[in-house]
Amino acid sequence: MTPQEYASQFSKYTFDYFINSALNNVPDTIDKREGSIIYDAIAPVALDYEALAIELQNALLMSFTQTATDEFLDYRGQEKGLTRKPATYAQVTATMTDTAGAPAVVQVGDRFSSEGADPFIYDVVTPDDDGKVVLQCEQLGTAPNHYVGNLLPVTAQSLFGTGTITDVSVPARDAESDDDFRARILGTTDALAYGGNIADYQQMVDSLQVTGAVQVYPTWDGGGTVKLVIIDNDYDLPSEELINQVQQAIMPTDDAAVGNGYGLAPIGHTVTVVAPNIRTIPVSFTLTVDGTTDYDTAMASAKQALADYFLDRRKVWGTLAKGSRQYALSLYRSQIMSTIMAVPGVVNVTKLLLDGADADVQMQYTRLKSELPELGEVSISENPANQA
Structure with a gap:
């Protein structure tokens, strides 16, 4: 019996259940109709009992991991x-110039705003003499992750010319x-994070809150070497800024720090942080729709469904395969067809090719290569039956 099935047993305990149960114990010689003395005396208690049954049902559901929510x-x-x-804060890289076009001088803590009716506010984290500035958004979550554009000063700036976000270097994530x-x-699993094992490195990187996932390759270049392959909070390639942040936190790269226990890595470990290898996978298929949906609408929805499928697969990119000590990630034709078939109005998908082949696609994971799937060109052919 599942927690839901067990909890559903409380559904029968309604106001009618309790009042009828109580009235059944009252002799028929007494008036039990609604509005009678005995009915009006029992009704408030029956109502409270119904509320109590609902609370008990909720308490039961909240006691199991499978059905618990929130706190x-x-x-x-x-x-x-x-x-x-x-949730975390997005960090961006921007260029600042003064009215003469020279690099602008800004200070840590200076505030800038994006354009628009509902702007994002950014604080300067790392100013630079060459006009390149790292800023952090004051708003938690993923909303600012894809804003690239002009900045307006909130803090008064002398001779300020222009400010432009050029890159979201460290995307944020939602809670x-x-x-x-x-x-x-x-x-x-029961894996204990200890002494620089894989679980320990996963925990180290996760504690930084700037990555979406990590793959750990121990002894990849000899004893004591560890490779960390990371993706950002958008489950995409990390920026150089993000790679450097993780590298400096886990093991700084200056000669005095390498292997000497500066950073989170254990003494004796030499850690290298890198990005994965993007593998772009084109997808093509023929689409059949029914008469309830416009073909162009179905095609756009199918493309979005494919993009969502690739994102879902990237979300498990850093997970070790069950029953194995290896990373494994495949794109399955059957799953992709099911995803497209779930689009309203689509009745059939044929001639599906992934990366030009009629076969599933398996990512490669070795000490030298770690592939991250990316949706390439999507080519959709219309079934002539759609035009009949």
């Missing part, structure tokens, strides 16, 4: 030493959802 799911995670991943956190709790 109750947090409690379940704490029992396994896990906490929900919090971990109930579904994602629940999956992480239920998928937790």
